[in-house]
Amino acid sequence: MNFKNLFIGFIALLTIACKDNTKENQQSTQPNLIFFLADDQDVYDYGCYGNEKVNTAAVDQLAREGMLFNNAFTAQAICAPSRSQLLSGKYPVKNGCFANHTSAKPDLISATKHLRKLGYEVVLAGKSHVKPSTVFDWDKEWEPVPKEGVPRDYIPLDSIENYFKNSKKPFCMLIASKYPHSTYFKVENANADEIKFFPFNDDKKNDQEFINKKAGYYKSIEEDGKQLEKVLQYVDTYLNENTFFIYSADHGVSGKFTVKDIGLKVPFVVRWPNVIKAGSIANQLIHYTDVLPTFLDIAGGKATADMDGKSFLPILKGEDIEINKYVYGVRTNQNILNSEVFPSRMIRDKQYKYIRNFNSLEVVEQNLTGKPNVDYFIKRGAEHFKNEPFEELYDLQKDPFEQQNLAKNPDYKEVKERLIKDLFVWMKDQGDFLNNQIGNMPLITSKGNKGFKLDKDTPRRKIPDSIKNTLKEENYLIIKHW
The missing domain is CATH 3.40.720.10 (Alkaline Phosphatase, subunit A)
Structure with a gap:
């Protein structure tokens, strides 16, 4: 056999072997x-x-x-x-x-x-x-x-x-x-x-x-x-x-x-x-x-x-x-630059979605605590999202971009009640600090009062001087591991 051809063939086989070894690093x-x-x-x-x-x-x-x-x-x-x-x-x-x-x-x-x-x-x-x-x-x-x-x-x-x-x-x-x-x-x-x-x-x-x-x-x-x-x-x-x-x-x-x-x-x-x-x-x-x-x-x-x-x-x-059967959603507006008190929860199947906005203007009066410095932030959150209702219900097959709220439509009463029931079962299993009782609207922060504070300015949110630095640790629900 021609030595030159033999050498070329050997190099070709070596090249293929090296390439294969690269792809077969793991056995x-x-x-x-x-x-x-x-x-x-x-x-x-x-x-x-x-x-x-x-x-x-x-x-x-x-x-x-x-x-x-x-x-x-x-x-x-x-x-x-x-x-x-x-x-x-x-x-x-x-x-x-x-x-x-x-x-x-x-x-x-x-x-x-x-x-x-x-x-x-x-x-x-x-x-x-x-x-x-x-x-x-x-x-x-x-x-x-x-x-x-x-x-x-x-x-x-x-x-x-x-x-x-x-x-x-x-x-x-x-x-x-x-x-x-x-x-x-x-x-x-x-x-x-x-x-x-x-x-x-x-x-x-x-x-x-x-x-x-x-x-x-x-x-x-x-x-x-x-x-x-x-x-x-x-x-x-x-x-x-x-x-x-x-x-x-x-x-x-x-x-x-x-x-x-x-x-x-x-x-x-x-x-x-x-x-x-x-x-x-x-x-x-x-x-x-x-x-x-x-x-x-x-x-x-x-x-x-x-x-x-x-x-x-x-x-x-x-x-x-x-x-x-369902997927779920959580909304927490605290700890962001535009931080406001407006938590939401969502449950969704392949056709219907139900949302509860727990601090909607519709229910904000029932969420107040009687403590003016706390209630200022609860009211502020509701007013910031004044166009968002307490309940939302959408038929996603007919309305995939959630433009038509059906929550008050009597034709969807059974669907809404089913989703509400199953949402709160899930929330309880999750250990959620929210529940189906209106009037539970905690402010959240971290242990030692080191976390994001509602009563301080951010680059995107200004607080009146009269209400700055008025919240104490006892006014918050403390999330200890943050």
């Missing part, structure tokens, strides 16, 4: 688990969810290659509570993080410990926004990295690529982007024709400031797509096909801090070659609390009895079965 049958989480993006702002005016090519590709969920939800349209339930399998009040920038309960067992027991390395790449570190104790953690010419830090792409290339054991990685969360790209003189409008923002078609901001938001979405595209390239280059990949966004920006679907309904697209049928669609209700139980199921473990979520692995394998 385990346990799949890699990757969750890519965008930040503050509406489910309505994706090509695969029907918005042809925004560029989401990488997510659309995932949908073609995997499964798109039409009814996926978070329980809270705010960063820290959304992420805490994702990593714990428990709804916000139960896991303890139901106000932004607060901690989960210190005895909570999160995804890190559950998956570590099953032989996984658990990694965070990007934005955290969850605490305490004793609960969310990552094996590896890489911070977002600065990048010139863009408004937000990038995910640590170099660290992600290097990890994929050299991984030797099954891993679970949360890749948490800071996009498209504001600040957005600056766009001047944008065209309204380039923006898709919906019933909840249709009145903004002639608002140039809104249009410019929306165009910048679209550009930030496109920038996040570049990050996702890179990550998918790394997955396809370095990892074998036994890799389960989820894309989602933590909540919608248009409904942030609310319990409307524009805040709680999330994009949710998954890919798992040889398991999930390409181009499939799931319409069953799933929830962020279901993610950890599903990960555990896939990894060979089981969800614990105290978790709220359930595994949706059967749906991934092609079974169209009910995972949840």
